[in-house]
Amino acid sequence: MTLPAATKYAVIGAGIHGLSTAYHLALQLKATGKGSGADILVIDKGAIGSGASGIACGVVRNNYYQPAMRELMAQSVEVWESDPKAYSYHPVGYMQISAEVMHEQVGTIYEQQKLIGYESEFIEGAADSQKYMMGLFDDWQAKGITSVLHEKRGGYANNTASLYGLAGKAEAEGVRIATGVEVKGFEFGSNSGAVTGVITDRGTIACETVVVGAGPWVLKFWDMLELPKAISVKGADGTMHDDVPMWKFWCLEEGTLGVDPDMHKTNDGRMPPVIHVDTDAPLYSDVDGSLITDKLWGLYYKPDFNFGGIQGGASPYKVDQDPDAVALDPYGPDSPDFIVGDDFIHTWCSMLAHCQKRFEGKISAYKYKEKSGGLGCFTPDNFPVFDTFRENVYVIADSNHGYKMIGVGKLVAQELIGEKSRLLEPFRFGRFAKGELHPTSNSPFPWS
Numbered sequence: 001m002t003l004p005a006a007t008k009y010a011v012i013g014a015g016i017h018g019l020s021t022a023y024h025l026a027l028q029l030k031a032t033g034k035g036s037g038a039d040i041l042v043i044d045k046g047a048i049g050s051g052a053s054g055i056a057c058g059v060v061r062n063n064y065y066q067p068a069m070r071e072l073m074a075q076s077v078e079v080w081e082s083d084p085k086a087y088s089y090h091p092v093g094y095m096q097i098s099a100e101v102m103h104e105q106v107g108t109i110y111e112q113q114k115l116i117g118y119e120s121e122f123i124e125g126a127a128d129s130q131k132y133m134m135g136l137f138d139d140w141q142a143k144g145i146t147s148v149l150h151e152k153r154g155g156y157a158n159n160t161a162s163l164y165g166l167a168g169k170a171e172a173e174g175v176r177i178a179t180g181v182e183v184k185g186f187e188f189g190s191n192s193g194a195v196t197g198v199i200t201d202r203g204t205i206a207c208e209t210v211v212v213g214a215g216p217w218v219l220k221f222w223d224m225l226e227l228p229k230a231i232s233v234k235g236a237d238g239t240m241h242d243d244v245p246m247w248k249f250w251c252l253e254e255g256t257l258g259v260d261p262d263m264h265k266t267n268d269g270r271m272p273p274v275i276h277v278d279t280d281a282p283l284y285s286d287v288d289g290s291l292i293t294d295k296l297w298g299l300y301y302k303p304d305f306n307f308g309g310i311q312g313g314a315s316p317y318k319v320d321q322d323p324d325a326v327a328l329d330p331y332g333p334d335s336p337d338f339i340v341g342d343d344f345i346h347t348w349c350s351m352l353a354h355c356q357k358r359f360e361g362k363i364s365a366y367k368y369k370e371k372s373g374g375l376g377c378f379t380p381d382n383f384p385v386f387d388t389f390r391e392n393v394y395v396i397a398d399s400n401h402g403y404k405m406i407g408v409g410k411l412v413a414q415e416l417i418g419e420k421s422r423l424l425e426p427f428r429f430g431r432f433a434k435g436e437l438h439p440t441s442n443s444p445f446p447w448s
């Protein structure tokens, strides 16, 4: 594609956020008579889905301890449900199955889901939890479980297929998508800090508004926009913490057990909800019976024909390096550094066997040859930042929560045409200095 010399809206990144913003912006420009998809150019240095969105496990859930996250997720689930075919969305539901340490907090999630009309069921107590799970899977055997939150909505979507679905919808509205074009920097106005042009390896594109949906590469754009590498964060006790690094990386660990996905159907022959278990029951090796951990651990999994087996993951690990020195490229399965290894495979397969007898002795079926895992870039409180910087640059930094957040692009589009979104308000950058942080949960995952 020939790159235009100018565009009204330059959207950087053809992942879930860039594409969703472009598509919904095209619709909203048309609906308000303010323009059309022809005013929007999406730019990606790779291809559609060559970042985190293209390797995401694809889980879509509401289960968040933070009220603002839950409301936002409910809005996203509506967008997934609006066109399941194009988005390759499987509304099988989602289950948060927890140990006592999380019981009370998950109970509050259930209460608040009722308030926002998000359908779910909450089962409490060890015996009732076991009975409920056995009603779904007769080989259920996870220990230490005292509550089950069963979300009837949500489920998962097929990562690349959904992105192509979204790209197709955007292009049908006249949006242009330029792949293989790398953004190298920005031109700024002489009388203001606003961006006037996007500098790429194929020339500079003049623009009026920029949207950055760069996933794990967000810190590179933060630098290009000359935003602060370290910030002040007011803690819950009112103490100000200065020089807190704005970005950090965690490595997501996921993989696939190469068995027939049908082996994980429910007792009545249906495709099961996505399963997420957090427990402090000791975890023993499914290979030699040795103790792997007696601390809180968690896993998630689903049968997935796209991945060709039972696909899922476990808690990520923090990348203990200067974020600027972390090798982001090549990304995902192509990375020599940030892919899962034998430890993950052994642990995750043992976790599966801990939960369901049908997975015992199946580690040899793990897809060793398929590399998996990838980096996520997180904010100081591990929650997203959706905000405008330098007057005309909208940054969508989802802190790795975001494949499921397909609806954020719709809200960002609304803000771009001048209408503030109440749902995005709790995710402004200013919350760090004001101490308006989101509550943290007891989950072993940084994103719950």
Ligand SMILES: Cc1cc2nc3c(=O)[nH]c(=O)nc-3n(C[C@H](O)[C@H](O)[C@H](O)COP(=O)(O)OP(=O)(O)OC[C@H]3O[C@@H](n4cnc5c(N)ncnc54)[C@H](O)[C@@H]3O)c2cc1C
Residues within 6 Å of the ligand: 012, 013, 014, 015, 016, 017, 018, 043, 044, 045, 046, 047, 048, 049, 050, 051, 052, 053, 054, 055, 056, 057, 058, 059, 060, 181, 182, 183, 184, 213, 214, 215, 216, 217, 252, 253, 254, 373, 374, 375, 376, 396, 398, 399, 400, 401, 402, 403, 404, 405
């Ligand atoms: C292994 C893994 C599993 C995950 N599983 C889930 C899940 O199940 N559910 C969930 O909700 N979330 C999940 N996530 C998180 C989710 O994938 C991300 O939060 C989300 O996809 C980020 O979307 P994005 O559009 O911001 O970025 P991305 O999808 O990363 O897209 C950013 C794009 O920007 C492009 N880009 C970068 N730099 C430049 C440049 N200089 N010039 C031009 N283009 C550039 C990249 O090529 C890329 O295509 C997972 C993440 C990982 C790593």
